[in-house]
Amino acid sequence: MTTTAVRTKAEAPAGRLPGTWGLGLRRGGLEIKQFFRQRDQVVFTFAFPVVFLFLFASIFHDDVRGSGVTASQLYVPAMMASGIMSTSFQSLGISIAVERDEKVLRRLRGTPMPPAAYFLGKIWLVLFTGVLETAILLLVGTTLYDVDLPSDATRWLDFGWIFVLGLTGCALLGIAISSVPKSAKSASSVVVLPFLVLQFISGVYISIDTIPDWMLNIGALFPLKWLCQGLRGVFLPDSARVLEQAGSWEFGRIALVLAAWCVGGLVLCLLTFRWKTRRDG
Numbered sequence: 001m002t003t004t005a006v007r008t009k010a011e012a013p014a015g016r017l018p019g020t021w022g023l024g025l026r027r028g029g030l031e032i033k034q035f036f037r038q039r040d041q042v043v044f045t046f047a048f049p050v051v052f053l054f055l056f057a058s059i060f061h062d063d064v065r066g067s068g069v070t071a072s073q074l075y076v077p078a079m080m081a082s083g084i085m086s087t088s089f090q091s092l093g094i095s096i097a098v099e100r101d102e103k104v105l106r107r108l109r110g111t112p113m114p115p116a117a118y119f120l121g122k123i124w125l126v127l128f129t130g131v132l133e134t135a136i137l138l139l140v141g142t143t144l145y146d147v148d149l150p151s152d153a154t155r156w157l158d159f160g161w162i163f164v165l166g167l168t169g170c171a172l173l174g175i176a177i178s179s180v181p182k183s184a185k186s187a188s189s190v191v192v193l194p195f196l197v198l199q200f201i202s203g204v205y206i207s208i209d210t211i212p213d214w215m216l217n218i219g220a221l222f223p224l225k226w227l228c229q230g231l232r233g234v235f236l237p238d239s240a241r242v243l244e245q246a247g248s249w250e251f252g253r254i255a256l257v258l259a260a261w262c263v264g265g266l267v268l269c270l271l272t273f274r275w276k277t278r279r280d281g
Contacts, residue, residue, distance in 0.1 A: 024120025024124070025120070028122075031124065031125035045086065045091070045129065046133055048086065049133065053137065057071070073147055078203055078205075078231075079204065080138070081224060082199055082228075084167055087130045088130060088171040089177070092122055092178060093175075093178045093190075096175060100277055147236075149235075150235065159231070162230040165261075166227040169261030170261075172268070172269055175269045176272050177191055177194075179273055198224045198225075201215040201225075202222070203229070204228060213245070
């Protein structure tokens with residue numbers, strides 16, 4: 001009896017399932033592998049903001065009066081913000097809707113894997129692609145458009161929390177909007193349209209000082225506008241603050257808005273997320 005008890009006790013840990021964090025990490029590795037197996041998706045995801053940066057920076061490259069920067073330099077942080085939202089909001093909004101329609105979520109829900117591990121896997125994917133996208137755009141911006149990397153540690157700290165809060169808020173918003181499409185076929189239309197509109201009214205494609213105030217006020221309700229503003233504050237000189245709606249970078253307000261979107265996005269996810277399609281009941 002004693003030998004059997006000791007053997008059973010010794011063997012128990014070996015048969016124990018990994019914890020939520022461990023499963024989430026493994027799920028993240030699987031998500032990243034699946035992402036890079038789809039070469040067309042990889043090329044489109046990373047090339048899209050780079051191509052648009054090249055196009056806009058080539059068309060609009062003159063000095064912006066009174067700001068101490070060129071129009072092409074303005075587009076670098078704007079496209080970085082757009083890339084962050086693309087790899088989080090747009091990517092998750094479409095992919096989760098497709099997985100729900102193809103009953104992938106339904107099958108995963110029937111496994112012993114904790115639901116949180118699935119979302120942790122998505123977060124690892126978004127973090128990996130977001131960092132890679134940002135690094136590519138920074139390389140292009142510093143090489144071709146004379147954008148200077150911050151020499152002050154404070155600016156890099158600002159970049160860190162802006163990136164993390166912005167990526168988190170956009171990712172949660174993407175998970176929430178994934179419940180809106182009724183099928184995989186409509187997912188792209190439902191997600192891409194609001195993202196496209198936000199890019200126009202948040203200072204991505206159009207300089208912030210030429211957008212009507214009422215449009216900026218609408219854009220200010222969403223995280224992209226604040227992501228753009230925060231990254232401009234990190235990578236552009238302080239002389240460019242005159243172009244902002246408030247005439248300053250407003251780092252405090254950026255932190256509050258992005259943090260509020262992290263909390264609000266989480267609440268939206270808890271209220272709206274479904275493992276099944278509407279027709280499955």
